[in-house]
Structure formats: structure tokens, C-alpha cells
Amino acid sequence: MPEADLLGLGAAVLIAGLLARLARRYGLPSVPCYMLVGIALGPGTPGPVLIGHPAELAVIAALGLVLLLFHLGVEFPVDEVLGGGRRLVVAASCYIGLNMTAGLLFGFALGWGASSALVVAGALGISSSAIVTKLLIELHRLTNAETPVILGIIVLEDLFLAFYLALLSPVLSAGDTTGEIVRDITLSFGMLAALLLVARFGARAVGRLLDTREDEVLAVVTIGLVVLVAGTAQEAGVSDAIGALLTGLVVARTRLRERVERLVTPLRDVFAAVFFVAFGLSIDTGHLGAVVVPVALAVAVTVVANLSAGIITARLFGFNQRGAANIGLTVLGRGEFSLILATLALSAGLDVRIGPFVALYVLVLAVLSPLLAAHSRHLARVMPDWLLRRDWTYVREETISTSCTHLDQVRVTETDAEECPECVASGSDWVALRLCTSCGFVGCCDDSPHRHASEHAARTRHPIIQSAQPGEDWKWCFVDETLVRAPLGTKR
Incomplete structure (x- = not known):
């Protein structure tokens, strides 16, 4: 990397961190701040350019993506999902189904191609675990009755993420014929199945491989293993994100889980920030004007789909109007997964408008989601009684705790x-x-x-x-x- 770009990277990351600190004071997530710095200081925007060659950050950005997905796998609460019961699975399926279907139909309506439609469906369909969790903490709703359901939905979304990436990666590959695409999908799911088997039966062996009393050595060996598996998955035609996610699931089943999580979290945060800054650097602001209307429509579609899923979930669990509004508006935020999909799409040479579209979409929802979730009481006031149980009529605006x-x-x-x-x-x-x-x-x-x-x-x-x-x-x-x-x- 040229010295000028190294200097620019340091300045960009520092500015991104300071902007994120300012945003936290106002209850806003940090991911959009990193993106904004990349957009504002990149070659696609008039004005000062801190990093003139964003492509040279590709390896560092890829490491940020890999660590994001690995940490997600390590944190994946399998026991909570298994203990959530049939209603939780039904609620999560309704949420994913409604949002993914709405996103897919919207993607086809854009006319950017079938592969682009699949990317748009994922970008619109999966909420941000980080933003949702942060909202629950900052709005003091951790003890609300609907909060375990919200957490269960985003956990099952994360599980769905692995299968969706396994399906999408071959579609975005260079396979030209139907036979090649089928072969790549089979290989992708085969790799996924192999890693799941390792997660189920090979955790002890992986634990012995990583086990050491030295934190430094444990961090180095763990990162090496994650990057190796991610690289192997990529060479096999599967997304490196899948390899990283499944490696996290394997490590989560070892006795080293808490140590690994503690050591990897700071690395994840730093390299993830670089990943989001690098994504912003790839955005040409000249294309933003062409996606303003599609983004506005996409936001409207997402709000409607989320509220519909929130009402269905509230009916399943017997919540009132306030609970339904809290569910629908809390899981509204989109973030890291949407940006990961956009990155994969741009790398595959799909329509260049996908990058600006997803970036602006994530930015708008990152601002709207905290504001709407904090004022869910107003939506509860106008939500008709016939949508939910009649016995909640008198207390529709109150939170259940x-x-x-x-x-x-x-x-x-x-x-x-x-x-x-x-x-x-x-x-x-x-x-x-x-x-x-x-x-x-x-x-x-x-x-x-x-x-x-x-x-x-x-x-x-x-x-x-x-x-x-x-x-x-x-x-x-x-x-x-x-x-x-x-x-x-x-x-x-």
C-alpha cells in the first residue's frame, strides 16, 4: 500500500471513530458513520480525497468481513433458538418470508436483472443484529415481554443468513449455464453441510488445536484458522463469509468460546470499521441521484413488511398494539448484512447502482429506525383493535414488561x-x-x-x-x- 494511502487510511479511520462517538451520544448506530466517512472522503465525491485507490484496501476490508461473520457465529445462541418453541420459529419465518418476498418483488420491479433482484431481496429482507440489540439497550426495553421474541427473530435471521449466502454465492459466480449454476449451488451447500458436521462433531478437535494459555497465541491461531477456512471456502466457489460464520459456530462449541470472543471483539470492531469505510469509498455519489426514488420506495416497502410481521408476531404471542409496534419498528434497521451483499454484488460485476442504492437505503433506515422505535406509542394509538386481541383495547399504548x-x-x-x-x-x-x-x-x-x-x-x-x-x-x-x-x- 502506498504511504499516502496508509496515511489516508489512518486519518479516515480516526475521523470515522470520532464521528461514531458523536453519533452514539444521540442514540444513532456507528455503521452509517463509517460509511459516510468513506463516501465523503473517497474518490467518488468532489472535495478532499484521503484514499485515492480503494481497491488496495481489499484484503483489509475482506478481513473485516470475515471477522464480522466469525464473531456472529461465535455469539450464535443455539440453546435460545432451540428453546424458543414453535411460535418463535413461525414468527421468524413470517418475518423473513414477508420481508424477503417484498424485497424480491421490489428487486424484480427495479429491472436490474435476476441476480440483482436476489441481492436486493437479501438487503431489504434481513435486519441488523447490531442495530437491533443497541436499540433494545438504549431504549431500556430488555425486560419488555416482546424483547425475547425480537431477539429470537434476529437470531433465526442470522441462521438464515448462512443458507442464503450459500444459495447466492454460486448465482453471483461466473457460471454461465444452468448446469454450472446447479453444480456451484450443490458445492456451496456441500461445503455448508461439511462445516455444520464439523460444528456438530469436530468441536473437540478444534478446541485441542486452538488450546493454549497464552492469549496472544490463541488470538493468532484463531485468526489464522478463520482466514484459512474462509479462503478455502472462497477457492471452492463458496462465499468466504460462509466459511467464517461456520468456523464461529465450531469455536462456539468449545470451552475456549468466551476467551476467543473477548480477544476477537476488538479486532472485529477495528477491521469491520475499515470494511464499512472501504464500502463507502466504492460509492460514486454521482449515482445517488438515480436511486433516491427507488430508496424511498424500498424504505416504504420495508416499513409495511416489518409492521405486518410485527402484527402477526403479536397475535401469535398475545401482545397488544404497543408490543406489535415495538416488534415491527425495532427490527427495522438494516446494516452489515445488506452492505456485505452489496459488496458481493459489486465484486460480481452486477449493476453499479446496487452500491449507491444499498448505501443510501441503509443510511436512511439507520436514522429512521431509532426515531420510529422510540415513538412506537404513537403508532399503537392508531392501530385498530381488530388486528389484535380485543382484551388489549384499554392498554394498547402501554409497554408490557x-x-x-x-x-x-x-x-x-x-x-x-x-x-x-x-x-x-x-x-x-x-x-x-x-x-x-x-x-x-x-x-x-x-x-x-x-x-x-x-x-x-x-x-x-x-x-x-x-x-x-x-x-x-x-x-x-x-x-x-x-x-x-x-x-x-x-x-x-
């Missing part, structure tokens, strides 16, 4: 009362009835003139009420000011 610490005070959950005694005594009307789960007191709701249920809770300090309306079983904690739900998987 599994973090209430007062469940041990629940002693009464049933009542035969059909009227508010205090309203009857005073000759007043009431709207709906609430049951105190600590003592069994029945009072009217806050939409009633005298709000006897809330008055009783304030007087006695009994924390939880339950709806006493027929067919409703939700609970509200006055102390935590949240709907109360047992954790996912427990019997209600």
Missing part, C-alpha cells in the same frame, strides 16, 4: 363481581372494573368518574390490579407503571 418485582404479592386472580360497590353506593356510573390482586377489592377504572381502583391502590399501597372485564386477564403495576406479563415460556 416482565420485570415487575411485585408478582409475589399476587394472591387473588378471579372475582364474580359485576359492579363497582362504591359506585353503586354513591349512585354513580362506571366504565370498566379492576380487581386488586392483593386483597380482592373490585373498583372502577380510570376512565370512570371516581377511579376507585386507583384510589384503593394509593390508599392501601397494593401494587397490582387485574382487569375484571370478561375475557381480559392483563395486569397493571402502579409502582412500576407498566403492564405485567410472565416471562416468555412460562405458564400464565
Whole structure:
């Protein structure tokens, strides 16, 4: 690499890091910041150029991609997926199916070719695990009832990623005939199956190969193994990303998992930043104008598909309108996988508009996703009752939580009362009835003139009420000011 480009790379990475630090203060993800620096300071944009020959960063950028996918494999929570049950699999399948189908149809509508349509489908169909996880943390929703479902969906998306890459890589290869494409797909899935078998039965051998007390040696040997497998997969006509992902799954089954994750994470972050900067460097801003309208339409398609999947998931798990809105808007962000697909497409010589299209699409959603997710209450207000369970009508805008610490005070959950005694005594009307789960007191709701249920809770300090309306079983904690739900998987 020329000295000038080395100097430019250092300056670009430093600027990207400082911009990402600024973005974090405002709740925005770092990936778009890295891309913006690459776009702004690359040869495709008028003005200062820090790196005049982006192609010379190819090896470093490839290492960033490999470490991203390897770390994803190491973190893959197999036990959570297996314990999520049939409903989680159905919810994730609906989410992936709706978004991928919408993306594929949109890709064909663009008219950029069948291979480009497959890339667009993946770019629009798979959300960013990093952005979703970051949103859940920053919005303080880790204890929400819908959060385990959201995490389950993105985990199954990551699993789907491996199979999609195995299918897409031969399609993007140089195979000209149907027979060659079929051969390449067979080889790709054969490689995938072989690595899965190693992950299932060869983890002990891999653990012995990597095992050492020295962190330095462990890091070097692990990175060497990952790059070797990724390179072997690439030479076999399979994506290097698949090799890296499956190597991560193998290492995750060894006793070295936590050490490897700790050692690789800083390397992943640095080289991944270079990967995203390099992607930005490849974007010619002269092509952005041609993709503004397609990007706007793609964002609209993604929002509709996500909200539809959120409603379906909420119906499966019995969440209210707020839960449906949280699911649909939290998993809206797109990031690393979309950019990986765009990189593969550009390397395969597909339509040059794919790069600017995906870059602008990711940037727009990276800004919209945190804003929409943070204001999901407003969407819940206008979401019709018939879309979800009727018993959530009264509390559609409230978040359901599994973090209430007062469940041990629940002693009464049933009542035969059909009227508010205090309203009857005073000759007043009431709207709906609430049951105190600590003592069994029945009072009217806050939409009633005298709000006897809330008055009783304030007087006695009994924390939880339950709806006493027929067919409703939700609970509200006055102390935590949240709907109360047992954790996912427990019997209600």
C-alpha cells in the first residue's frame, strides 16, 4: 500500500471513530458513520480525497468481513433458538418470508436483472443484529415481554443468513449455464453441510488445536484458522463469509468460546470499521441521484413488511398494539448484512447502482429506525383493535414488561363481581372494573368518574390490579407503571 494511502487510511479511520462517538451520544448506530466517512472522503465525491485507490484496501476490508461473520457465529445462541418453541420459529419465518418476498418483488420491479433482484431481496429482507440489540439497550426495553421474541427473530435471521449466502454465492459466480449454476449451488451447500458436521462433531478437535494459555497465541491461531477456512471456502466457489460464520459456530462449541470472543471483539470492531469505510469509498455519489426514488420506495416497502410481521408476531404471542409496534419498528434497521451483499454484488460485476442504492437505503433506515422505535406509542394509538386481541383495547399504548418485582404479592386472580360497590353506593356510573390482586377489592377504572381502583391502590399501597372485564386477564403495576406479563415460556 502506498504511504499516502496508509496515511489516508489512518486519518479516515480516526475521523470515522470520532464521528461514531458523536453519533452514539444521540442514540444513532456507528455503521452509517463509517460509511459516510468513506463516501465523503473517497474518490467518488468532489472535495478532499484521503484514499485515492480503494481497491488496495481489499484484503483489509475482506478481513473485516470475515471477522464480522466469525464473531456472529461465535455469539450464535443455539440453546435460545432451540428453546424458543414453535411460535418463535413461525414468527421468524413470517418475518423473513414477508420481508424477503417484498424485497424480491421490489428487486424484480427495479429491472436490474435476476441476480440483482436476489441481492436486493437479501438487503431489504434481513435486519441488523447490531442495530437491533443497541436499540433494545438504549431504549431500556430488555425486560419488555416482546424483547425475547425480537431477539429470537434476529437470531433465526442470522441462521438464515448462512443458507442464503450459500444459495447466492454460486448465482453471483461466473457460471454461465444452468448446469454450472446447479453444480456451484450443490458445492456451496456441500461445503455448508461439511462445516455444520464439523460444528456438530469436530468441536473437540478444534478446541485441542486452538488450546493454549497464552492469549496472544490463541488470538493468532484463531485468526489464522478463520482466514484459512474462509479462503478455502472462497477457492471452492463458496462465499468466504460462509466459511467464517461456520468456523464461529465450531469455536462456539468449545470451552475456549468466551476467551476467543473477548480477544476477537476488538479486532472485529477495528477491521469491520475499515470494511464499512472501504464500502463507502466504492460509492460514486454521482449515482445517488438515480436511486433516491427507488430508496424511498424500498424504505416504504420495508416499513409495511416489518409492521405486518410485527402484527402477526403479536397475535401469535398475545401482545397488544404497543408490543406489535415495538416488534415491527425495532427490527427495522438494516446494516452489515445488506452492505456485505452489496459488496458481493459489486465484486460480481452486477449493476453499479446496487452500491449507491444499498448505501443510501441503509443510511436512511439507520436514522429512521431509532426515531420510529422510540415513538412506537404513537403508532399503537392508531392501530385498530381488530388486528389484535380485543382484551388489549384499554392498554394498547402501554409497554408490557416482565420485570415487575411485585408478582409475589399476587394472591387473588378471579372475582364474580359485576359492579363497582362504591359506585353503586354513591349512585354513580362506571366504565370498566379492576380487581386488586392483593386483597380482592373490585373498583372502577380510570376512565370512570371516581377511579376507585386507583384510589384503593394509593390508599392501601397494593401494587397490582387485574382487569375484571370478561375475557381480559392483563395486569397493571402502579409502582412500576407498566403492564405485567410472565416471562416468555412460562405458564400464565
